[in-house]
Amino acid sequence: MNNVIAGFSKFSKEEKINWIAKEYFLNPQEAITTLKNYWNSDENLQKLHDEFIENTISNFYIPLGVAPNFLINGKYYTVPMAIEESSVVAAASKAAKFWSTRGGFKASVIDTEKIGQVHFIFKGDHSKLADFFNQIKSKFFIETENITKNMQKRGGGILDIILKDKTHLIPNYFQLHATFETIDSMGANFINSCLEQFAKILKEEAQVHESFSETEKDIQVVMSILSNYVPNCIVRAEVSCPINELEEKHISDPTAFAERFVQAVTIAEVEPFRAVTHNKGIMNGIDAVVLATGNDFRAIEAGIHAYASRNGHYSSLSHAKIENNIFTFWLEVPLALGTVGGLTSLHPLVKLSLDMLEKPSAKELMQIVAVAGLAQNFAALRSLTTTGIQDGHMKMHLNNILNQFMATEEERVLIRKHFKHHVVSHSAVVDYIENIRK
Numbered sequence: 161m162n163n164v165i166a167g168f169s170k171f172s173k174e175e176k177i178n179w180i181a182k183e184y185f186l187n188p189q190e191a192i193t194t195l196k197n198y199w200n201s202d203e204n205l206q207k208l209h210d211e212f213i214e215n216t217i218s219n220f221y222i223p224l225g226v227a228p229n230f231l232i233n234g235k236y237y238t239v240p241m242a243i244e245e246s247s248v249v250a251a252a253s254k255a256a257k258f259w260s261t262r263g264g265f266k267a268s269v270i271d272t273e274k275i276g277q278v279h280f281i282f283k284g285d286h287s288k289l290a291d292f293f294n295q296i297k298s299k300f301f302i303e304t305e306n307i308t309k310n311m312q313k314r315g316g317g318i319l320d321i322i323l324k325d326k327t328h329l330i331p332n333y334f335q336l337h338a339t340f341e342t343i344d345s346m347g348a349n350f351i352n353s354c355l356e357q358f359a360k361i362l363k364e365e366a367q368v369h370e371s372f373s374e375t376e377k378d379i380q381v382v383m384s385i386l387s388n389y390v391p392n393c394i395v396r397a398e399v400s401c402p403i404n405e406l407e408e409k410h411i412s413d414p415t416a417f418a419e420r421f422v423q424a425v426t427i428a429e430v431e432p433f434r435a436v437t438h439n440k441g442i443m444n445g446i447d448a449v450v451l452a453t454g455n456d457f458r459a460i461e462a463g464i465h466a467y468a469s470r471n472g473h474y475s476s477l478s479h480a481k482i483e484n485n486i487f488t489f490w491l492e493v494p495l496a497l498g499t500v501g502g503l504t505s506l507h508p509l510v511k512l513s514l515d516m517l518e519k520p521s522a523k524e525l526m527q528i529v530a531v532a533g534l535a536q537n538f539a540a541l542r543s544l545t546t547t548g549i550q551d552g553h554m555k556m557h558l559n560n561i562l563n564q565f566m567a568t569e570e571e572r573v574l575i576r577k578h579f580k581h582h583v584v585s586h587s588a589v590v591d592y593i594e595n596i597r598k
């Protein structure tokens with residue numbers, strides 16, 4: 161069997177499943193049943209999901225949880241989080257509750273500029289290209305009006321277009337570097353449509369530009385695409401309180417806690433191995449809300465990690481300080497998010513998540529997402545610098561193991577009682593289950 165197939169995309173869903181089951185499984189029927197168990201019984205809903213992507217054979221569930229009590233800029237939110245990792249939602253909820261009695265989270269959008277580029281090759285006189293660009297620049301705005309009209313009505317559109325000489329990097333390489341305001345949409349389609357139109361204008365105008373030689377007229381467009389690096393689409397989230405107000409169950413000495421917390425953040429600022437894990441904790445919160453609200457978490461991830469490296473080394477996205485006995489903890493992240501377009505009105509759970517957030521604007525969603533990241537980071541650092549994370553984590557993990565072993569209610573009571581006083585590890589739990597089942 162060589163597992164190669166022609167014309168697979170033309171198969172019906174049933175045929176695709178049968179082929180996979182036959183090709184890869186000793187028990188094809190079992191595989192088919194597993195796939196079909198995850199189909200939605202509502203045929204229309206299933207069809208909707210089938211059509212989100214290509215070659216759909218089933219649905220892949222990720223739990224949708226909620227973290228209540230998020231006080232952000234004076235307003236309470238219950239934040240939807242789609243994530244498969246245990247402890248994340250609990251940590252977010254705990255941090256939200258903690259800060260709700262200490263002034264809540266403050267968040268502000270610093271800027272919302274999006275970026276797109278036309279990458280092209282021009283062989284010729286650089287100053288002639290610059291003159292040509294200045295002469296035709298207005299055409300980029302005028303001849304995209306059919307695309308930009310609606311966006312302009314909403315207050316957005318093309319902000320600026322500049323010509324960038326990149327020939328120090330690659331011979332004859334230039335860019336049209338364009339900036340956009342896309343208001344409540346993430347704007348990928350809008351930006352890419354504008355860029356493709358820019359590319360067309362660029363090529364066509366060059367062909368008839370009198371002062372260009374034949375070689376100069378032949379501009380080669382390599383590609384036109386938005387950038388997911390958006391260092392001017394930034395949101396800031398912050399918490400702060402007098403140090404003595406940090407006191408609670410696991411924080412008996414708030415000054416020592418605050419100092420250790422700041423130290424932990426400083427380590428992540430200077431030490432890339434720690435920074436990556438530190439930022440991963442932030443992304444636990446960010447991705448979960450991004451996913452629940454139908455945004456593109458790959459774009460967000462790529463953009464954020466590039467931003468974390470903007471000073472030449474990978475560093476922490478969050479920062480902390482103690483000044484005049486006030487503890488302040490904050491982060492700044494680039495977030496190009498949308499609350500209209502894309503999946504937002506298509507996926508019923510995305511729509512529900514946005515409704516739960518009371519239909520936020522993109523700017524409001526940027527603030528909520530950044531806060532979720534900060535809350536997650538606070539929860540992780542609080543655990544790491546006090547009890548360690550395994551204590552809480554393994555309690556959650558215990559539940560997953562009990563589910564894996566399909567423990568009965570009686571067994572669960574016994575096991576939970578036992579592990580109140582014993583260290584939870586996968587093997588210890590398995591041994592214990594096996595023991596009580598003997």
Ligand code: MEV
Nearest residue numbers: 437438440441540541549
């Ligand atoms: C686990 O998903 C995330 C943490 O490792 C983050 C951190 O170390 O800061 C707990």
